[in-house]
Amino acid sequence: MLRPFRQSDLGEVHAIEQVSQSAPWALEACARLLAQPAVKAMVWEQSDQIRGFVIYMRVGPEFEILDLVTHPGFRRRGIGRQLLAGVLELEAPGLESGYLEVRVSNLAAQGLYTLFGFKTFGRRVRYYSDNGEDALMMRWEK
Numbered sequence: 001m002l003r004p005f006r007q008s009d010l011g012e013v014h015a016i017e018q019v020s021q022s023a024p025w026a027l028e029a030c031a032r033l034l035a036q037p038a039v040k041a042m043v044w045e046q047s048d049q050i051r052g053f054v055i056y057m058r059v060g061p062e063f064e065i066l067d068l069v070t071h072p073g074f075r076r077r078g079i080g081r082q083l084l085a086g087v088l089e090l091e092a093p094g095l096e097s098g099y100l101e102v103r104v105s106n107l108a109a110q111g112l113y114t115l116f117g118f119k120t121f122g123r124r125v126r127y128y129s130d131n132g133e134d135a136l137m138m139r140w141e142k
């Protein structure tokens, strides 16, 4: 069900991004991001349809979650959990820490990250330009 992202997934991934985020990435921005050498992605697929994806960056002993989304029709079925577990498993060799930013109001994502041991260590005030919302900075340590 969990597999590496392929270039041909871009349209489907972007469509899920569009219906999931209050300030979704444009297709070109998504494509540019995914083309960066340190950026990796995985998708969770069922019946040939992508239900969720994670985009992250791995540099040395650190990783950063850049985007993690489950299609709105398939939430609360463990897909987000499997995507995050997949990153931690695949990247385990040499991995020491991880980071991410999450909207203060996004209790679903904070709940997921907390399950995996991420802890809040800071706050970026008015970080999100679409609504001026603060970001919580969360960190995972091995």
Ligand SMILES: CC(C)(COP(=O)(O)OP(=O)(O)OC[C@H]1O[C@@H](n2cnc3c(N)ncnc32)[C@H](O)[C@@H]1OP(=O)(O)O)[C@@H](O)C(=O)NCCC(=O)NCCS
Binding pocket: 020, 021, 052, 067, 068, 069, 070, 071, 074, 075, 076, 077, 078, 079, 080, 081, 082, 100, 101, 102, 103, 106, 107, 108, 109, 111, 112, 113, 115
């Ligand atoms: C955050 C998100 C990825 C979670 O995906 P999901 O597939 O529904 O998550 P899971 O079913 O694996 O849930 C795992 C755990 O996360 C927490 N969680 C998930 N959704 C939650 C919610 N709505 N409220 C509270 N906790 C929630 C729970 O602890 C849950 O475990 P449980 O179901 O045993 O209680 C999904 O809500 C989403 O795509 N949101 C929009 C995009 C987004 O905000 N991404 C994060 C960007 S930082």
